[in-house]
Amino acid sequence: MDVFHCTIDTSHGAVGISDTIDGAAPLVMIHGSGSSRTVFSRQLHSHLSRNWRLIALDLPGHGESSDARDPQSTYTVTGLADCIGEVAARLGLHRFPVLGWSLGGHVAIEMAGSGNSISGLMLCGTPPVPSGLLGMLRGFHPSFDILLASKENFTSRDVERFQSLCFGDTSNPSFRDAIARADGRLRSVFSRAMLRGQGVDQRRTVEQADIPIAFVNGFHDPFVKLSYFSGLNIQLLFEGKAHVMEGAGHAPFWEKPESFNSMLDRFLNTVAAHEANIDLKNHHFLSNRSVF
Template sequence: MAVSHRTIRTPQADLRLSQSSGPGVPLVLIHGSGSSRAVFARQFDSPLAAAHRLIAFDLPGHGESSDARDPATDYTIAGLAQSAAQLLDGLGIDRAVVFGWSLGGHVAIELASLHPAVGGLMLTGAPPVSKGPFGMLRGFHAHWDMLLASKKTYSERDAERFETLCFGDTADPSFRKTILRTDGRLRAAVTRGMLTGKGADQRQVVEQAAFPVAIVNGENDPFVRLGYFETLACGSLWEQCHIISGAGHSPFWERADLFNPLLARFAEAVVAQRVDGTPLASRQAGTG
């Protein structure tokens, strides 16, 4: 399957992206903090790339994308979502399934609140929390390692620890360099924005979504409270909250053999909803 690469200039940053030539509904993959589109190699090297137009891009300040032009604004969740929206428009995408991991999940939720192209949303390692510090405390574990999420400058030891938290002992050798390349101003800006409640109320966006929402987490995620997801009143939840065994924060990387079929099946559900026009929750309840 052919994979092409290009750069799209947006008001926020120059975004480097990769995409496959599959004919199915586009699947937009948004990576987490300190990562890059390379983390989705196991999705591109799978039947997903042949069946769908896989699109993965480096967020501003990450990978091969440029740093943000206006860090104070563009490194907020809302600013990152605006850059993703600009990318969708630049690629001419009017409907897509969006998968967001960790920071990318929060960006994906914000994107869904402002762009009509989001036809389905899958989240991993990204609890949709209410605005402010109390919302974050409900969705995330409070421990010293969380300080890395907001630390501006990483030492080699910081990068090693963050890599372990994200990937366990499965990281590709290139991931450490990617963590160190990341613009540290983003970490501080994102954390500050979430604590002060800027942007959409992410819990509300997910609970009131008119499109299918899938939630897939690793059973050993060190960052998020898995029980929090059970408190969501999400009428468009696809199936149930899936837990992938033998995985931590990045099940799409650690257990791609289990994750990829879930993403493929979810994409089929999104397409089916568009064809028959019946809300997912109604079909699952047998009323559609």
């Protein structure tokens, strides 16, 4: 399956995307801090593209996207969600599931909590935490390493360390370049906004959501407290559990692509079935109203 690349202009700046175009239904994939859409290459160039329209984008300040025109506004969780909403509208997407990784997962939850366009969430390396510092501490391991996620200016040593934390021994040479290219202002602005509790309460959002939600984490994730997920009460939890992938760290979709892609395919079918059920109920409701 061919993958098409283009740039879409938004009020936040130009956004680079990769799009398989064909497929039964769309999936939007959002990368994490310091990364780019190339991190999803093992999904874009897989059997998944035969059945699903896969769309990966570079967040503002990353990859081939431009730096934000207004960093203090765009580089927040609400600003990034708004930017992706503009891209989705330009692509003609009305309701779609999202695969969100790390920071991208937090943006995906924000989108789900602030509108009706999201039909499902698969979250990797993203604990849906309550607002504020205490919430962050519940879902993440406190360490000096996690401070890199909020550090504005990276040294070459920081770049190497961040790459190792995100990808372990499975890194690609392009990942280091992506980290070095990223606009460090996003890390500092985004972290401050999350700590202030900007945006939706992420835990409340996923617990009240009536869409399928999947959690997929690597067993060796250096940032995320895996025990946190057992305390969540999700209405439509995919396959009834938070999935943990052995032999993977913070990026299971990259480290274990075959197993991950199989799970993602099952999840997308679950989302499609749920949407079809909603459509059927709405049809019956409208039919019954017409009788009267």
